[in-house]
Amino acid sequence: MSTDSSEVAPGTGGAGDGHRSGFACLVGRPNAGKSTLTNALVGEKVAITSSRPQTTRHTVRGIVHRPDAQLVLVDTPGLHRPRTLLGQRLNDLVLGTLAEVDVIAFCLPADERTGPGDRWIAAQLAQVRRTPVVAVVTKTDKVDRGRLAERLLEVTALGEEEGHRPFADVVPVSATGDFQVDAVTRVLSSHLPPGPPLYPDGELTDEPEAVMVGELVREAALEGVRDELPHSLAVVVDEMTPRLGEDGQPTGLLKVHVLLYVERDSQKGIVIGRGGARLKEVGTTARQNIEALLGTRVHLDLRVKVAKDWQRDPRQLARLGF
Numbered sequence: 001m002s003t004d005s006s007e008v009a010p011g012t013g014g015a016g017d018g019h020r021s022g023f024a025c026l027v028g029r030p031n032a033g034k035s036t037l038t039n040a041l042v043g044e045k046v047a048i049t050s051s052r053p054q055t056t057r058h059t060v061r062g063i064v065h066r067p068d069a070q071l072v073l074v075d076t077p078g079l080h081r082p083r084t085l086l087g088q089r090l091n092d093l094v095l096g097t098l099a100e101v102d103v104i105a106f107c108l109p110a111d112e113r114t115g116p117g118d119r120w121i122a123a124q125l126a127q128v129r130r131t132p133v134v135a136v137v138t139k140t141d142k143v144d145r146g147r148l149a150e151r152l153l154e155v156t157a158l159g160e161e162e163g164h165r166p167f168a169d170v171v172p173v174s175a176t177g178d179f180q181v182d183a184v185t186r187v188l189s190s191h192l193p194p195g196p197p198l199y200p201d202g203e204l205t206d207e208p209e210a211v212m213v214g215e216l217v218r219e220a221a222l223e224g225v226r227d228e229l230p231h232s233l234a235v236v237v238d239e240m241t242p243r244l245g246e247d248g249q250p251t252g253l254l255k256v257h258v259l260l261y262v263e264r265d266s267q268k269g270i271v272i273g274r275g276g277a278r279l280k281e282v283g284t285t286a287r288q289n290i291e292a293l294l295g296t297r298v299h300l301d302l303r304v305k306v307a308k309d310w311q312r313d314p315r316q317l318a319r320l321g322f
């Protein structure tokens with residue numbers, strides 16, 4: 001791993017003498033690389049990545065353990081200008097989270113230019129006054145050194161624009177190229193308050209298992225589908241119980257029932273596929289990942305249902321846990 005200190009933008013330095021602990025939140029436009037970075041930092045798959053924007057619905061925490069610091073990552077949905085009630089709810093959730101964390105990592109892809117979406121987020125972050133904001137320039141493997149240098153300056157300038165807040169640090173990283181991942185941990189940790197670890201060593205997430213199971217199903221169901229499904233797919237884990245044998249004893253198999261809600265019949269068709277072929281694939285992929293996550297054999301039952309216009313209906317949203 002390349003974590004040469006000369007590659008780190010100047011910042012507030014190391015964690016100091018004592019141990020530090022606290023919470024960090026990753027924000028950025030959809031597709032900015034937040035989930036991938038969370039996974040790289042934690043070193044295990046906990047958040048959901050997908051090549052489709054706005055797939056992260058739940059606040060998933062990953063925990064980075066280091067000898068001198070414990071960094072609890074709160075991965076949020078993409079902060080974006082709300083178009084639907086769901087979008088508004090997500091933004092409220094994000095802003096509420098931001099006010100409570102110790103440091104915010106604002107992810108900006110190296111291979112894109114600063115756009116209106118970034119300016120909108122920068123303006124939102126300026127409202128969260130007390131929390132330091134570290135700009136993390138992601139996906140550096142996608143650009144050459146010259147472009148990266150330009151981009152770092154461009155990002156620094158974004159913090160200095162009227163109505164924004166200067167960034168506490170600017171750090172380049174490639175989560176997939178394993179470049180500077182440690183540097184991101186170090187810089188974020190340097191902004192945490194002194195304190196003992198908040199979670200026992202070895203713990204990677206405090207997200208309830210059912211939420212993570214739901215996310216794995218959601219991820220599998222979205223894979224390779226290129227239409228508007230990310231906005232129209234909700235996942236509810238209905239049941240997770242040990243399967244009992246004929247003698248009433250546990251068989252070592254976990255029974256998992258999951259409901260996939262789509263908005264329209266046409267979307268139901270997309271998820272299920274011809275003759276149910278796609279849903280079968282989704283089930284196999286999701287089951288393997290759930291088994292890896294929980295360390296137990298799983299019997300997975302997926303049902304697809306249509307919940308018309310659920311994104312705009314507060315009662316439906318509440319029922320689905322938003």
Ligand SMILES: Nc1nc2c(ncn2[C@@H]2O[C@H](COP(=O)(O)OP(=O)(O)OP(=O)(O)O)[C@@H](O)[C@H]2O)c(=O)[nH]1
Pocket residue numbers: 028029030031032033034035036037048049050051052053054055056077078138139140141142173174175176177
């Ligand atoms: N080349 C390269 N691609 C990356 C890197 N980090 C993320 N990506 C890709 O960028 C896309 C988006 O990454 P995500 O981590 O899902 O982005 P996100 O910000 O969590 O997206 P939302 O959940 O939509 O908010 C995926 O296709 C990733 O594989 C990186 O360091 N290098």
